[in-house]
Amino acid sequence: MMTKKRFQIRTVFVVLAMAAATASASVPPEVKAKAAGIFAALERIETEHARPTPSRIGAAALPAPGSRSLTFAEDELNAYAACRLEAEGGPYVKAAQLKLLAGDEIEGRISIDLGKPQASGLVPQKQDLLFAAHFETRDGQIRINMDSLFLGTQEISPAFIDIVIGIVSRLQGVEPTSLKDWYDLPAGVERLETRAGQVVIIY
Secondary structure: OOOEEOOOOHHHOHHHHOOOOOOOOOOOHHHHHHHHHHHHHHHHHHHHHOOOOOOOOHHHHOOOOOOOEEHHHHHHHHHHHHHHHHHHHHOOEEEEEEEEOOOOOEEEEEEOOOHHHHHHHHOOEEEEEEEEEEEEEOEEEEEEEEEEEEEEEEOOOOOOOHHHHHHHHHHHOOOOOOOOEEOOOOOOOOEEEOOOEEEEEEO
């Protein structure tokens, strides 16, 4: 049985694993404008998902879940991530940049600032986390599978992230998560797919 946890695109993929959050710098208006399409799409999908099933004869029914899709460019997804990082207001992840590859594969860079002596004893306070990963989505949930992971120039085991998760979770006073966990996608989203430079939202 899949573990049900709330998926938040603010941390897009890797920050899922780290249970961290966000940038304090203000997102420029042009970046917010580039993210607007994804925000509008997810709001509409959630609204449709929450709509009661028509019970009257002749009432219009929505298409079956998973039968529709919307495609967004990589720069739109990165703009959306930047806006979510700002909105969440947490202290640890300062920036996220994703490269979308075909076949549900991604690469990325996460700039982190742990900022606490407890955490910086294991890793430098400020560092870039570089990764290559693939993901699985089904039934409205997602799971990330790390293929390679670097902290700066040092390659580390993806299992190390679970250690970081424990530290960050204790600092935040929240339940630890894991790379092995499944997370809920935004309401109404059934699956995600990637193509080179694009993400496909299936709903």
